[in-house]
Amino acid sequence: MGNWFSSRARDVRDVAKQEITDALIKSKLIDIKAHKKQRDEVIAMRMAVGRDQLHFSLGFYATMCVANVFRVVRYRRFELLPINHIPFIAGPIIFLYNVDACYGNKMERLNIEKETICRTEQHWFNRPIVLPISMEHDYRSLMRETNERLALLGCPPEPDWAVFSDHISDEDLWRSASPLSRVLHQQLRRRESAIIAAPEEADGIAADLGDLDSVKTMANTAIVVELDHVAREPR
Known part of the structure; x- marks a missing residue:
């Protein structure tokens, strides 16, 4: 009778241990997914900001080209705009860029560009992350539970965000x-x-470095002793 109870207790303990382990792994998977999404959005936002700056740079160069064309037409000769006129063109463009960022809808446009990069474009960072093969079972179980809940809510299934072999x-x-x-x-x-x-050569180099450190230590000690002796001498 005692053996039966001990066996049942051992089985219950093993089941509870396995359930706790699975729950911890699934919790870790959720954390990995959240960190991956955060990383993808940060990189995509940097790309969106870079593209926006590129667009304003194109506007600056287009303005320079138009100004040079009008200059050539006016003076009837090919003569580019002097360099001292560039600040009068670059200054307003930079000012408009900052006004758009502070009081316009630039942040909304950047967010749309970021979402476009994450959802529709293929880059190294928004591909499925490679996880250890030991987590595949828990990952499949987590995805199955998530898709079942989404199906009950009438939502489409969630695409895979992890793989277990590097392509x-x-x-x-x-x-x-x-x-x-x-x-x-x-x-x-x-x-x-x-x-x-050549491990012997490496050992020799290490020994030389050790001797050099010893010499440096002795020299520093001698300097400290000499300075202390000088400080103690009566003036």
Whole structure:
């Protein structure tokens, strides 16, 4: 009888432990999803701000081109606008940019551009994040529960926001790297290989550095003693 109760208690404890573990993993998955969404929105907002600044820059250069065209037409010769006239064109454009940012609807337009980037464009940051394969079961369970709740509310199912295998291999990533990065990485690999292949040389370098540190310590101690001796001498 006692064995039966102990066995049942052990089973209940194991089930409770598994449920607690699953709940913790799902909570961590929700945190990862929230952090990913926050990161995606921050990067997308930076892109939106950069695009907005680019548009105003295009407006500035277009104004410069129009001013130069009118200048050529007026003076009947090809002569560009002097440099000292540029502040009179750039100043109002910068002023209008700040007015639009402070009192206009620039923030709303930036938010729309940010949402457009996140929802309709494909970039490295808004792709599904790669998670460890050990979290796949809990992720599938969480997505199934979420989609069931959305179905009850009449909402469309949520798309997958995580994968468990990277679609880019190390070789493909290496081929996509810039030539300078490949050269520098090769130099680092050669240096690491040389250190691994010659541990005695590495130990010798470490010993030399240790001796150098000892010499520096002795020199600093001698300087401190000498300064203390000078300070104690009567004047």
